[in-house]
Amino acid sequence: MQTRVCFIYPWATFGGVERVLLNRALAFKHYLPEIRVDFYFLHDSGGLAPLAAAMTQYELNANSSVSIMSSFDQDYDLAFIIDCPQAIDLCVRRSQRYVVECHTSYAENRGYLANLPSTCERLITPSSVFSDLIRNEFPALPAPVGELRNFVPWDLPSQGSSLDNCLPRWTKKPILFFGRLDHLKDPLSLLDAFQLLEHRRKGEFMLLFCGPTSPEIDLNKEISKRSLEGLSVVLPPVAFASAGRLLNSVAHAGGIFVSPSKGESFGLSAAEAISSLVPVVLSDIKAHVNLVSGYEQIFTYPLGDTKKLSARIESVFDDYANACDAVARARLTFSAASFIEDWKHLFNELDIA
Structure with a gap:
């Protein structure tokens, strides 16, 4: 029996929610x-074309099993409204x-949760850590809080991210x-942190930055201010289906992934790195600690402490083989199979069949 669902989001961008939706579609397909x-x-902010291209590459729109809709006029067994209060009235x-x-x-951007109507049947988050945060922020929600855990589909058949088309080989450890x-x-x-590391280990490492820009930070100016132009590469945002190639390229070069983030609901980019067997260095916010539970001493550092961030990067590189073994174990907790259990x-x- 067919079940029909719709995921609603305000803007088609080039970000994490779209990657979550693609991952879910891949899990359903399997x-x-x-x-x-x-x-x-509700709006195309430049993300519809790359999303559609990724769907085609992954063969998700075969037999019309996954579609991008131009209007909300169908009947669904369930609609999922993702940070889009405008869609509740629809x-x-x-x-x-x-x-x-x-x-x-x-x-x-979470303030709208204070005004959820009683017609909402559940409030869903991507992790138990984020569910706890939501319960503390909004103790009078009209619906139970639960999880559809975020995941990376590393346990599904290969999605075409082989090294055949990877980026050029890096001359230093990325x-x-x-x-x-x-x-x-x-x-x-x-x-x-890299300035400190470069002072201790001159010429051994390089920085790669990849992601959507923000008016908050002029990254090239900040790189220049620290005299790191020759050691830093700023890449444009990569297509959905190319993220695995970028991470595989970093892994192949013996590199690592770093997230100094001050806040995450799950930490999808970090999870993608771990799933690609790239060792990580993460700020010790709860979402990150949850991702590497049991391996915090290897992979995390105190949020905002650049000296300890620099030292943690160095220690992961110096014990690289053990770090690779640890991420191979850590990724077991966010597989596609775990998401299907939650679903x-x-x-x-x-009580939906």
Whole structure:
């Protein structure tokens, strides 16, 4: 029996939510092919074309199993409203069953949760850590809080991210920052830590920055201010299907991934790195600690402490083989199979076949 669902998001961008949606569609294709998925975005902010291209590459739109919709005029077994309060009224007017998903790590963007109507059947988050945060911020929610855990589909058949088309080989060991270049993600802490590392290990490492830019930070100016131009490469945002190639290239060069982020709902980029067997160095916010649970002493450092960030980067490089073994174990907790377990549990709770 076919089940039809719709995921609604305000803007089609080039970010984490779209990667989450693609990952879910890949999991459905493998485990639950009877699910028919529609994506509906209120506005195109440049992300529809790359999303559609990725869907084609992954063969997700074969037999119309996954579609991007231009309007919200179908009947669904369940709609998932992802940080899009504007869509709640759409569902209420149509008597459409819906749940609300909160993925945003920006506190000011979560304020709408204080006004959720009683028609909302569940509030869904991407991790148990984020569920706890939401419960503390909004103790009077009208619906139970639960999880559809974020994941990386490393345990599914290969999605075409082989090394055949990887980036050029790096001349130094790369340190990758892969995320939005704003103050919350804090690439400046990595620049400061790298200055310290370069002083101790001159010419051994290089920086790679890849992600959407932000008016908050002029990254090239900050690189120049620290005299790191010859040791830093700023890449444009990569296509959805190319993220694996970038991470594989870093792994092949013996590199690492670094996230100095001040806030995450899950830490998808870090999870993608771990799933590609790239050792990581992460700020010790709760979402990061949860990703590397049991290996915090290897992979995390105190948030905002650039000296300890620099030292942790050095220690991971100096014990690289053990770090690779540790990420291979850490990735077991965020597989596609774990997401499917959560999905089935949610639909059982809501009594949807």
